[in-house]
Structures are given as structure tokens and as C-alpha cells.
Amino acid sequence: MPAAQLGRGRPRLTERYREFLPLTDSTPVLTLGEGFTPLVRLGRIGQDLGLANLYAKVEGQNPTGSFKDRGMVVAVSKALEAGARALICASTGNTSASAAAYGAAAGLEVVVVLPRGQIAAGKLLQAQVTGARVVAVEGNFDLALRVVRELAESASHPITLVNSVNPFRLEGQKTAAFEVCDDLGRAPEILAIPVGNAGNISAYWAGFRDYQAAGLSAGLPRMFGFQAAGAAPIVLGHRVEAPETIASAIRIGDPASWTKATAARDESDGLIEAVSDDEILAAWRDLARLEGIFCEPSSAASLAGIRRLSNEGRLERDATTVCVLTGSGLKDPTTAAASVGELLVAEPTAAAVTAILGW
Numbered sequence: 538m539p540a541a542q543l544g545r546g547r548p549r550l551t552e553r554y555r556e557f558l559p560l561t562d563s564t565p566v567l568t569l570g571e572g573f574t575p576l577v578r579l580g581r582i583g584q585d586l587g588l589a590n591l592y593a594k595v596e597g598q599n600p601t602g603s604f605k606d607r608g609m610v611v612a613v614s615k616a617l618e619a620g621a622r623a624l625i626c627a628s629t630g631n632t633s634a635s636a637a638a639y640g641a642a643a644g645l646e647v648v649v650v651l652p653r654g655q656i657a658a659g660k661l662l663q664a665q666v667t668g669a670r671v672v673a674v675e676g677n678f679d680l681a682l683r684v685v686r687e688l689a690e691s692a693s694h695p696i697t698l699v700n701s702v703n704p705f706r707l708e709g710q711k712t713a714a715f716e717v718c719d720d721l722g723r724a725p726e727i728l729a730i731p732v733g734n735a736g737n738i739s740a741y742w743a744g745f746r747d748y749q750a751a752g753l754s755a756g757l758p759r760m761f762g763f764q765a766a767g768a769a770p771i772v773l774g775h776r777v778e779a780p781e782t783i784a785s786a787i788r789i790g791d792p793a794s795w796t797k798a799t800a801a802r803d804e805s806d807g808l809i810e811a812v813s814d815d816e817i818l819a820a821w822r823d824l825a826r827l828e829g830i831f832c833e834p835s836s837a838a839s840l841a842g843i844r845r846l847s848n849e850g851r852l853e854r855d856a857t858t859v860c861v862l863t864g865s866g867l868k869d870p871t872t873a874a875a876s877v878g879e880l881l882v883a884e885p886t887a888a889a890v891t892a893i894l895g896w
């Protein structure tokens with residue numbers, strides 16, 4: 538193929554936004570095709586809510602099905618540059634799936650420590666199939682994170698911690714904010730996002746500020762973060778010892794980026810509030826049935842929050858509002874299976890199918 542044509546292919550995320558990333562000429566190039574996810578207008582839900590400019594940033598379309606890949610590609614590239622031989626992380630599932638994939642591509646050993654019995658089936662399989670060694674511990678995510686932090690500090694061989702306390706993760710995750718601005722032609726007025734360990738809300742805010750400072754976007758959004766009611770330490774103002782919610786990705790009681798997240802909230806004149814599991818599931822179902830977007834339940838916390846604020850009359854009707862949908866629905870088949878009816882079964886004839894459909 539002629540070289541000129543090769544150059545017209547899909548750009549690499551880390552190349553597109555290189556000036557904002559901590560990459561040098563000696564950083565190895567690594568990619569699984571992360572980023573460039575679609576910003577989709579939520580026409581039907583927007584109409585129901587009377588919101589004319591409601592959008593979703595569909596992050597489930599990343600290589601491992603979540604936004605984690607944006608930060609992981611940078612963190613693993615930097616780990617390679619530093620001569621790391623192994624990666625370690627704790628996770629509610631998506632970070633471990635992403636670390637396992639990028640670690641495999643980079644030829645690194647990957648160890649993931651997970652809260653036992655609390656990881657959505659698809660995420661656990663992603664880590665296992667891509668060759669990570671998975672250790673399940675009794676307890677919750679916060680405990681698992683404590684364990685890997687200690688391990689990374691005390692390990693005798695070079696092992697890189699790739700949770701979002703690794704600053705390269707948040708640097709990479711800023712690219713989602715750049716893309717939102719590029720797609721809209723300016724910053725949105727409201728950015729709604731689920732909050733768990735609180736890294737992503739912090740990364741988006743840093744991204745919006747960087748882009749504005751570089752003269753590449755006008756305005757700054759108000760940052761609206763949403764935690765699940767049973768795992769809402771930032772809303773409550775204290776740690777939650779036993780966080781509980783159907784939204785397993787954000788089942789976190791002691792977020793690592795707590796201070797950064799409250800700074801993003803306060804500096805942007807935003808808010809961080811809680812949404813119930815019922816509100817999350819209703820938003821999750823509507824995204825699928827009214828918009829054709831199958832995200833994971835945790836992701837729908839963003840829309841659940843916007844819907845609540847809209848119903849309470851706390852939103853401007855024409856404000857450009859972007860809900861971040863952080864992960865793919867395929868990751869959690871168990872929650873999905875519990876929400877659908879019985880399969881219709883028929884003999885393989887048109888008459889039998891017609892009969893069972895009641896046509």
C-alpha cells in the first residue's frame with residue numbers, strides 16, 4: 538500500500554494529544570486502539586426530560602470496554618520506559634481488565650488483586666484470558682488497594698502500580714475531555730460522571746482546564762459527580778466501611794482521589810450527589826431501550842443523576858450536558874440477565890413464530 542494512504546488511517550490517541558501527555562522520544566509506542574469514542578446525542582431521553590442538548594460519551598467502545606484504557610496506555614508505556622517487568626493493581630474489575638490487556642501487549646507480568654465475589658463476570662474473564670494472575674481477597678476494593686500499595690512499595694523486583702494513584706493514569710484519562718471539546722467545538726456546560734475511586738472526575742477536570750489554557754476550547758463545564766447511595770463517602774463526608782450497591786464498579790468506600798474530586802467539584806461550581814440503585818437501573822434500562830446504548834450499570838449513574846436534577850428543576854433546559862458512560866454493558870451479563878424476560882421459544886416455522894409473537 539502506498540505510504541500516503543497509510544497515513545490516512547485512524548490516528549493514535551497518544552499521538553493526537555501528545556503535547557498534553559508525559560511522553561518522550563524514549564517512551565515505547567504501545568496501543569490497542571484506545572480513545573476516539575463517540576459522543577452520541579440522547580435524542581429520545583433528552584426529549585422526555587426536556588433537555589435539548591443531552592449527549593453521552595460512550596467509553597465502552599474502548600479496546601477493553603472501558604475508559605481505563607486511556608490511562609493504562611500511558612501508564613504501561615511509562616512503566617516500560619522505566620524498565621518495569623511487572624504490573625500490579627487492585628480493581629473493581631475494569632482497571633484489572635485493562636492492565637491485563639496492556640500488560641499482555643507489552644510482554645509484562647500482570648498481577649491483579651480483586652475483592653472476592655464482587656467482580657462482574659466479563660471483567661474477571663478478561664483479566665484471566667489475557668493472562669493476568671488473579672488473586673481474590675476477602676473484603677472490599679479499599680482493602681485490596683491497600684494490599685497492592687504495600688506490595689508495590691516493598692516488592693523486591695521492579696513492579697509498577699497501575700491504579701489511578703499512578704499519575705500517568707490520570708494524564709491519559711484527560712484525553713476524554715479533549716475529545717468532548719473537539720466534538721462539540723467548545724466545552725460542554727455540564728459534565729456528568731460516575732464517581733468511584735474519584736480519579737476520572739479529577740482527570741476530566743484537569744483535561745478541560747488544560748485544553749482551555751492552551752486556547753483549544755472555550756469555557757469550562759460544571760462537574761457533576763454521582764456516587765451510588767450505598768457507596769457515597771464523598772457525599773456523606775466520611776469513609777464507608779462496607780460499601781454496597783448493584784453498581785459494582787463504583788462500590789468504593791474510601792476513594793484515593795477524594796481531595797482532587799472535591800476540588801474539581803468546588804472549582805467548577807459543580808456538585809457530587811448520590812443516586813439510588815433503582816435510579817441507576819432505570820437510567821441503565823432507558824439508555825438501552827430508548828437510545829440503543831448498552832452500558833454497564835455503574836456507568837448509568839451519570840444519567841441517573843442528570844434525570845434527578847432535571848426532575849427537580851435544577852437544570853437549565855438548553856445547557857449542553859454530557860453524561861460519561863464509562864463501560865460496556867457486555868461486562869456484566871449477570872445484572873443484564875436478571876433484567877430481561879423469558880426467551881420466546883418456537884418451532885422453526887413462520888406460523889409458530891407468528892403465533893408466539895401474537896401477530
Ligand code: F0G
Nearest residue numbers: 628629631632733734735736737863864
Ligand atoms: N465507571 C466504571 C465502569 C468504572 O469501572 C469505574 C472505576 C468508575 C466508573 C469510577 O471511576 O474510580 O475514576 O471514579 N473502576 C475502578 C476499577 C475502580 O478498578 O476498575 P473512578
